[in-house]
Amino acid sequence: MTLWSALWVLSCSSSPPAAGPEVQPPPLVSLGPIGTDAISVVFVERGEHGRQAPYHPREGDRIDRDAEGNDWLVRAGRVVGAVVGPGGKTLALLDRLPGRDVAGSFFDAQDRFLLSSEDDPAYNRGLSPVSTHRKSRPTDLLRVSRERLEAPREHTLYLRFPQPLREGASYRLSFRDDRLPGFSFIWNPRRMISEAVHVSQIGFRPDDPVKMAFLSLWMGSGGGMAFRAGTPFAVIEQGTEKEVLRGAVQLLKRAADQDEDAYGKNYSGVDVFGLDFSGLRREGFYRLYVEGVGCSHPFEIGPRVWEKAFTVSVRGFYHQRSGIALGPPWTAYHRPRNMHPGDGKRIYQSTIPLMATANGFLPAGADPFYLLPAGRTDETIPEAWGGYSDAGDWDRRIQHLEGARRLLDLALLFPDYFSRLSLNIPESGDDLPDIVNEALWGIDFFRRLQEADGGIRGGIESSRHPSYGETSWRETSTLMAYAPDVWSSFVYAGAAARAAFWFHGPGRDPRAGATYAESARRAAEWAEGIFQGKPGGSWAPEVRDARNLAAAELFRLTGESGWHKLFVETTVFRNPSQPLVWHGRHDQSEAAWVYSRTAGKGVDPLLRRRCRNAILEEAAIRLAAQEAAAFKWAKNPWRPAVAGAFTTPDALCLIFAHVLTGEEGYLRAVILASQTGAGANPRNMCYTTGIGHASPRHVLHFDSRFSGQLPPAGITVFGPLDPKWSGRGKNPEHGEAGKHCYPEAEKWPVLENYWDVFWHPLMCEFTIHQTIAPNSFTWGYLAARRGG
Numbered sequence: 178m179t180l181w182s183a184l185w186v187l188s189c190s191s192s193p194p195a196a197g198p199e200v201q202p203p204p205l206v207s208l209g210p211i212g213t214d215a216i217s218v219v220f221v222e223r224g225e226h227g228r229q230a231p232y233h234p235r236e237g238d239r240i241d242r243d244a245e246g247n248d249w250l251v252r253a254g255r256v257v258g259a260v261v262g263p264g265g266k267t268l269a270l271l272d273r274l275p276g277r278d279v280a281g282s283f284f285d286a287q288d289r290f291l292l293s294s295e296d297d298p299a300y301n302r303g304l305s306p307v308s309t310h311r312k313s314r315p316t317d318l319l320r321v322s323r324e325r326l327e328a329p330r331e332h333t334l335y336l337r338f339p340q341p342l343r344e345g346a347s348y349r350l351s352f353r354d355d356r357l358p359g360f361s362f363i364w365n366p367r368r369m370i371s372e373a374v375h376v377s378q379i380g381f382r383p384d385d386p387v388k389m390a391f392l393s394l395w396m397g398s399g400g401g402m403a404f405r406a407g408t409p410f411a412v413i414e415q416g417t418e419k420e421v422l423r424g425a426v427q428l429l430k431r432a433a434d435q436d437e438d439a440y441g442k443n444y445s446g447v448d449v450f451g452l453d454f455s456g457l458r459r460e461g462f463y464r465l466y467v468e469g470v471g472c473s474h475p476f477e478i479g480p481r482v483w484e485k486a487f488t489v490s491v492r493g494f495y496h497q498r499s500g501i502a503l504g505p506p507w508t509a510y511h512r513p514r515n516m517h518p519g520d521g522k523r524i525y526q527s528t529i530p531l532m533a534t535a536n537g538f539l540p541a542g543a544d545p546f547y548l549l550p551a552g553r554t555d556e557t558i559p560e561a562w563g564g565y566s567d568a569g570d571w572d573r574r575i576q577h578l579e580g581a582r583r584l585l586d587l588a589l590l591f592p593d594y595f596s597r598l599s600l601n602i603p604e605s606g607d608d609l610p611d612i613v614n615e616a617l618w619g620i621d622f623f624r625r626l627q628e629a630d631g632g633i634r635g636g637i638e639s640s641r642h643p644s645y646g647e648t649s650w651r652e653t654s655t656l657m658a659y660a661p662d663v664w665s666s667f668v669y670a671g672a673a674a675r676a677a678f679w680f681h682g683p684g685r686d687p688r689a690g691a692t693y694a695e696s697a698r699r700a701a702e703w704a705e706g707i708f709q710g711k712p713g714g715s716w717a718p719e720v721r722d723a724r725n726l727a728a729a730e731l732f733r734l735t736g737e738s739g740w741h742k743l744f745v746e747t748t749v750f751r752n753p754s755q756p757l758v759w760h761g762r763h764d765q766s767e768a769a770w771v772y773s774r775t776a777g778k779g780v781d782p783l784l785r786r787r788c789r790n791a792i793l794e795e796a797a798i799r800l801a802a803q804e805a806a807a808f809k810w811a812k813n814p815w816r817p818a819v820a821g822a823f824t825t826p827d828a829l830c831l832i833f834a835h836v837l838t839g840e841e842g843y844l845r846a847v848i849l850a851s852q853t854g855a856g857a858n859p860r861n862m863c864y865t866t867g868i869g870h871a872s873p874r875h876v877l878h879f880d881s882r883f884s885g886q887l888p889p890a891g892i893t894v895f896g897p898l899d900p901k902w903s904g905r906g907k908n909p910e911h912g913e914a915g916k917h918c919y920p921e922a923e924k925w926p927v928l929e930n931y932w933d934v935f936w937h938p939l940m941c942e943f944t945i946h947q948t949i950a951p952n953s954f955t956w957g958y959l960a961a962r963r964g965g
Contacts, residue, residue: 205220209370212402227258249323273319304339304340315934316330344365375856389453391451392426403448406427421457429450432445438814443807462477491600491615502514511886512649518557530665549657562625563622572638574638578672586675592683632666640654663724674694725768765791770788773837796846811847811849825955831847858928910940
């Protein structure tokens with residue numbers, strides 16, 4: 178769930194700001210080539226985050242509680258932070274912006290810069306640029322007072338000079354202002370990283386059938402940089418400096434082409450070129466050099482690149498576990514045990530089901546923070562612990578079983594590979610593969626929430642968003658469990674049946690899975706009894722699809738004709754013209770996948786073929802969408818540009834198609850679809866923490882923010898978004914962060930439109946099911962597959 182409604186409630190953290198901050202320029206952090214006569218220069222300002230500390234009351238302290246429940250500490254007449262946690266024993270300090278950067282317009286005057294060289298006669302006396310352009314973006318939002326947010330910024334300048342720079346010559350960039358020190362560099366574009374060259378920071382397996390990088394640059398006030406098709410590029414081996422492959426860049430998409438999806442959009446806003454080096458299969462570390470432009474970041478070609486990325490991503494599940502302590506030897510990230518009844522935390526039963534709230538699938542008006550407390554009872558649930566924190570806050574929802582489904586799929590597809598792979602989790606070394614243990618962690622949470630009659634509670638939610646400065650182990654809100662509902666019970670039944678099916682595999686003991694099989698049966702039968710009491714057409718499509726999937730899973734597990742009959746009655750694929758997904762009507766992609774791989778007595782061959790065909794037809798739609806996309810993502814053409822559209826591969830049906838057919842074209846598409854989120858994007862950032870040379874630092878993750886730690890590895894953020902999607906216009910958080918942008922935020926291309934800002938949930942938040950699960954599954958598939 179996103180947290181904008183509590184933006185002014187929650188916040189960042191740090192110490193109180195000094196009065197009248199001194200004007201200071203941000204430090205110059207990088208300089209790189211973008212042309213033979215042009216450079217980019219990056220200045221970055223950093224803030225200081227407040228964190229939790231013991232609260233020692235002083236005489237005169239006053240606590241002011243606001244309407245959202247924040248307890249602000251007023252000391253000597255000003256707010257210094259918020260008192261949080263049980264008993265008010267902890268103080269969450271305010272953030273601090275140590276000084277203010279110069280106005281962005283300071284950088285826009287051409288005569289403010291001077292480039293000189295003792296080696297290059299053209300620059301012996303120094304030359305000013307003939308043009309300067311700039312883009313400025315916030316690098317965070319800091320809560321510096323009770324009411325005010327401030328933003329440190331990153332300024333990227335683009336300076337074009339009157340003469341080309343000479344390779345090997347030394348230069349000094351000086352500023353006609355004492356506040357900015359000069360910067361010396363040697364001009365060597367074959368070794369200098371250019372913002373314009375984008376490549377995956379995961380790298381490639383030698384047998385990956387496609388290896389591609391991209392060339393593009395948006396210069397803010399200067400628009401798109403003009404590059405030329407046919408420009409030579411080379412792959413250079415790190416260390417030896419040998420060119421191991423040469424090629425020429427090819428135009429993939431013009432800025433004027435507004436056809437990247439069904440909304441008539443171009444998400445890059447500039448011409449985009451491709452660098453295809455698929456022929457390189459030799460292991461090593463490399464960089465790409467585009468003649469007259471500069472280099473990419475280094476990348477690896479090696480047999481374990483996808484495995485390393487998968488291991489980081491899948492450990493995102495472990496880092497989101499609730500109800501245990503996190504720390505060594507399993508992770509360097511520290512978090513005390515949280516939300517466990519054994520620590521005195523009570524979880525109350527509510528009469529409100531998940532599917533009746535906006536956290537289920539109803540419109541946003543069905544506010545769980547109003548409905549759940551209204552239905553709270555005095556009954557407590559002693560075994561209500563575990564599962565995964567949904568996102569930056571800590572609710573746990575039935576949708577998280579998408580993660581369990583994907584991990585079990587990997588275990589079913591590649592049993593030998595994943596039986597050997599250690600994820601360094603507390604269960605490592607027991608009788609089960611780590612990936613299965615992680616899947617069962619998510620399932621077991623809901624199994625503990627199962628009622629005696631079989632119904633499944635849809636999760637646990639707090640009575641409000643976290644207060645400013647609060648962490649999960651010091652949360653003071655009321656925790657409540659949703660009432661059982663039909664949808665949650667069908668969803669659970671399908672996931673638990675898949676877990677039981679895994680235990681039926683070769684060399685495993687089906688008796689070990691009997692607990693899950695019985696639990697799945699009871700959940701499905703309870704839900705079916707409720708479902709039958711109401712006309713089928715009156716149930717939401719989400720309920721009907723979950724019912725269909727549960728029937729498919731239970732038939733695959735048991736072979737019982739009753740479950741097969743229910744699947745046949747509820748599948749849309751009795752009609753061969755039905756698509757896999759029809760927005761607002763059905764999404765039976767998961768059930769089609771299960772049935773297309775079900776064998777044995779009772780299977781309908783014609784219906785199984787129709788399920789297979791529906792998957793392949795959806796895959797064909799994605800192949801066509803990928804062909805139209807500059808950066809080769811594969812999102813459904815109708816998927817809006819929000820919530821991980823560019824940070825996750827969205828390649829599920831392509832993987833299904835590759836499994837069903839073995840055709841290399843689908844594998845190529847999956848690899849290409851994985852590039853944008855892995856660093857081959859205009860930000861040159863991997864959108865999963867802990868991967869690549871740059872990844873998000875200011876994820877909306879309360880526990881790390883307020884404990885003074887970087888976010889744990891494996892979190893994939895929502896990333897770039899189109900704020901105008903579907904006629905919504907501006908959203909509040911975008912407007913707040915966008916005030917610190919130049920040019921105006923509305924003019925930024927969507928793929929540039931990611932700001933690493935804690936208080937922008939639609940960019941910097943994440944969820945288990947929307948971002949972590951699809952990345953883990955895709956990268957795990959690419960790691961475990963056999964050959965290219």
